[in-house]
Amino acid sequence: MAIEPTTKRTVLPGPAPYTVDDLLKLPDDGNRYELFNGSLVVSPAPTPPHQDAIFLLQTILYQAVPRHLKVLSTVNVRKSDRDLYIPDIVVLPRDRFKETKLEFSSNDVALAVEIGSPSTRARDRGMKTEAYASAGIPNYWRVELDEGPTLYVYELDGDSYKPPTAYKAGTTVTLSAPYPVSFDPADLVED
Secondary structure, eight states: OOOOOOOOOOOOOSSSSOOHHHHTTSOOOSOEEEEETTEEEEEOOOOHHHHHHHHHHHHHHHHHOOTTEEEEESOEEEEETTEEEOOSEEEEEHHHHHHOSSEEEGGGOSEEEEEEOTTTHHIIIIIHHHHHHHTTOSEEEEEEGGGSSEEEEEEEETTEEOOOEEEETTSOEEEOSSSOEEEOGGGGSOO
């Protein structure tokens, strides 16, 4: 017997701007809730190809990760009381993984990754790029599945990212940050 989706509505905790404490009071209703300067951004659950790409890239990163780092997906990353992000994948120090229960500080994140989808494209290219740079996250990767796929690699330069380097499917990417790893962006989609 199939379980029907809930008909309950999520009620926002008063008028914006919101805080992380407000956000953490929202029910687990299958949506992804993030805060950008107190503005609530809601995303539906990722599509199967998006989830598969997260899994495949997380596996590639896991196979190369040094012992002092940890690779995780969809965790809370807090920059301030009004900023909480949920990247598709993060790399952070293993000791912070052992100490943290609910949210990581943006200072802990060595790499944030977003897998693009039609519903998040503008956010991943603009708002998240600016937010992650402002949070001091040294490396940001954006994967555009509908471009072959293509991997865009951003490196922090002061308070903003340098223009990204694009790596198309069919080429082996060899990166040194946050640690050495090589793969073909085509490995992020299965035939």
